[in-house]
Amino acid sequence: MPWSDRDEKAFVERLRARDERAFNELVQEYERRVFGLVFRMLGSREEAEDLAQEVFVQVFKAIDQFRGDAKLSTWIYRIAINLCKNRNKYLQRRHAHQQDDIEALGDRAPMSSAKGTTAGSIARPDDMLVGLQVERVVQQAIHELEEDFREVLILRDVEDMTYEEIGEITGLPSGTVKSRIHRARGQLKAAIERKLGEKIG
């Protein structure tokens, strides 16, 4: 449940005083959202669980630097996004960027009639497999996007954030956020169409 400004201010004061109970409440309030965001950014459950923990450790360490200009949630998301970028760079350097959870879905059925198919809209088992394969194509496509594009697209289209919130998290002006989202959608659409075309063809 979102806090009012006054509640949030009082809560932040408890965090600044290193009140462990307040910090437990913070983790319980935000853990699902933070985990969801970092999982989408990294594509690996194991990495996401570890990084979600790091996000909250950073919050605990750096809470004195939270000035209250933005919402607490925005500040936490900013930390999460920055840590994701660092982790991705580290993983790429180590050649360990294996998106095991995404890869695990596997190629299990021929791809046809994929347009308009999502796992949520189908019932038969063979349709379910097609739906899962379409999801896999989309997951691969989003993870092939440049990181800056992937980040704004996930924040906007999956996390339902406003352009202003995305601007506060990424440090970009709203105009740049809008144009980046537009270009990211175009690139994602082209990639999905190409991949689906290859599968069907």
Added chain:
Amino acid sequence: MSDVEEDRDQEPEPESTPHLDDDEVRSLLRQAMTVDRSKPPSSVLPGVQKKIRQRSRGKFYADGWSTGRSPRSTYFVTSLVMLIILVAVYFALIPGGWGTP
């Protein structure tokens, strides 16, 4: 325009190239990015507490009391046990109590 060119203009696009509109792309993206359909994430709280305890060298989350999810029950049980012991000791020590021959 020659007949061949007309035929080419009328030729339908290959079926293997799907065309998606923005709403379909958004819907596919949301569906594909769903996290917990098959396996919900476990709580990160114990891991966070452990990391903070280690990195602060025991300054925070050191006592083990504040690290539980519901420490109130622990406090309550401990208080109750202490109360029972105190009452038992009191009745054992007062003149004419259980301890008097």
